[in-house]
Amino acid sequence: MDEKPRIGMVGAGKVGSVLARLSVQVGYTVSAVSSLHRASAEKLAAETGASVVSSAVETAALADLILLTVPDDAIAQVAGQVAQVSLAGKAVVHTAGALDTGVLQAAAKAGAMVGSWHPAQAFAAANRAGLTGVAFAVETGDARLREWLLNLTAAFGGRPLMIPPGGKVVYHAALVFVSNYTVGLYAVAGRLLTGLGLDDASVAAALNPLLTGTVTNIQQYGIPDALTGPLTRGDAGTVAAHLQALGDCDERLQALYKLLAQVTLPVAMAKEPDRDFEPLGAILDERNDHADQRA
Numbered sequence: 001m002d003e004k005p006r007i008g009m010v011g012a013g014k015v016g017s018v019l020a021r022l023s024v025q026v027g028y029t030v031s032a033v034s035s036l037h038r039a040s041a042e043k044l045a046a047e048t049g050a051s052v053v054s055s056a057v058e059t060a061a062l063a064d065l066i067l068l069t070v071p072d073d074a075i076a077q078v079a080g081q082v083a084q085v086s087l088a089g090k091a092v093v094h095t096a097g098a099l100d101t102g103v104l105q106a107a108a109k110a111g112a113m114v115g116s117w118h119p120a121q122a123f124a125a126a127n128r129a130g131l132t133g134v135a136f137a138v139e140t141g142d143a144r145l146r147e148w149l150l151n152l153t154a155a156f157g158g159r160p161l162m163i164p165p166g167g168k169v170v171y172h173a174a175l176v177f178v179s180n181y182t183v184g185l186y187a188v189a190g191r192l193l194t195g196l197g198l199d200d201a202s203v204a205a206a207l208n209p210l211l212t213g214t215v216t217n218i219q220q221y222g223i224p225d226a227l228t229g230p231l232t233r234g235d236a237g238t239v240a241a242h243l244q245a246l247g248d249c250d251e252r253l254q255a256l257y258k259l260l261a262q263v264t265l266p267v268a269m270a271k272e273p274d275r276d277f278e279p280l281g282a283i284l285d286e287r288n289d290h291a292d293q294r295a
């Protein structure tokens with residue numbers, strides 16, 4: 001039977017707002033919302049038909065599935081607050097990427113089923129319309145809660161990901177590479193182009209279609225075939241020129257470029273197995289770094 005628990009939200013920020021709105025859209029009841037500031041809770045409650053309550057423990061009293069969508073550092077403390085009442089038959093779940101269920105220990109002691117349910121998506125604002133196709137890392141030792149979370153994931157059109165015990169930190173680090181550090185690398189590229197005198201519109205014109213095209217290539221061709229550029233061509237001279245120019249403007253960027261090239265070179269080698277990569281390998285050889293430092 002597709003059992004639909006009443007959902008209580010603690011934390012009416014970006015993730016909490018999107019999950020609560022979607023839950024209502026797919027036929028769940030969001031029964032109560034609380035947040036640090038009442039105004040946030042009131043806004044989300046108005047959008048979802050939920051009751052506004054003033055504490056996590058009141059949220060827990062009105063819900064079966066209590067979602068803690070608060071900052072990571074607040075999760076253990078809020079779990080302690082909801083654990084002031086018996087939580088038998090209820091579930092307490094957080095949505096943090098790098099934390100496992102250990103952070104909900106207090107709620108587990110109060111009888112709750114505990115779990116984590118992490119949408120692998122970047123919520124830059126609270127207005128994301130849907131989560132179709134998004135992976136949700138589901139982690140719980142409780143069969144009933146697993147079913148609740150799998151049903152919700154399916155109702156959102158998401159895809160469940162089972163992370164092995166102890167794997168959440170590495171899982172989250174992987175997502176940070178592809179999401180947050182893409183933004184960081186975009187910012188680096190933007191700074192370099194701004195340094196050449198390009199205005200913001202020109203920077204966006206140069207980078208945005210390139211970024212979109214790269215993502216499309218990854219989706220269409222996968223790794224290694226999506227890789228283009230001097231590494232795949234074995235253009236050692238171009239890579240040497242990049243390193244020289246970056247060293248002239250910012251040594252940290254030179255080091256970053258070199259490290260990225262070192263970890264990307266095996267992808268180029270996989271794509272072009274018959275190409276001679278020795279000249280590139282020599283430029284990127286870590287042992288040369290130490291030789292440089294000794295010189």
Ligand SMILES: NC(=O)c1ccc[n+]([C@@H]2O[C@H](COP(=O)([O-])OP(=O)(O)OC[C@H]3O[C@@H](n4cnc5c(N)ncnc54)[C@H](OP(=O)(O)O)[C@@H]3O)[C@@H](O)[C@H]2O)c1
Binds near residue numbers: 016040
């Ligand atoms: N943002 C993402 O891309 C993303 C993606 C996946 C998972 N997550 C995870 O989702 C969780 C929430 O992240 P978020 O980005 O939605 O954060 P957020 O936008 O900053 O929202 C956090 C909310 O928690 C409320 N809050 C803070 N401390 C609280 C407390 N002690 N008691 C009750 N409510 C409290 C805040 O209240 P007020 O608004 O009332 O001040 C805010 O509404 C985190 O665990 C995060 O790791 C985030």
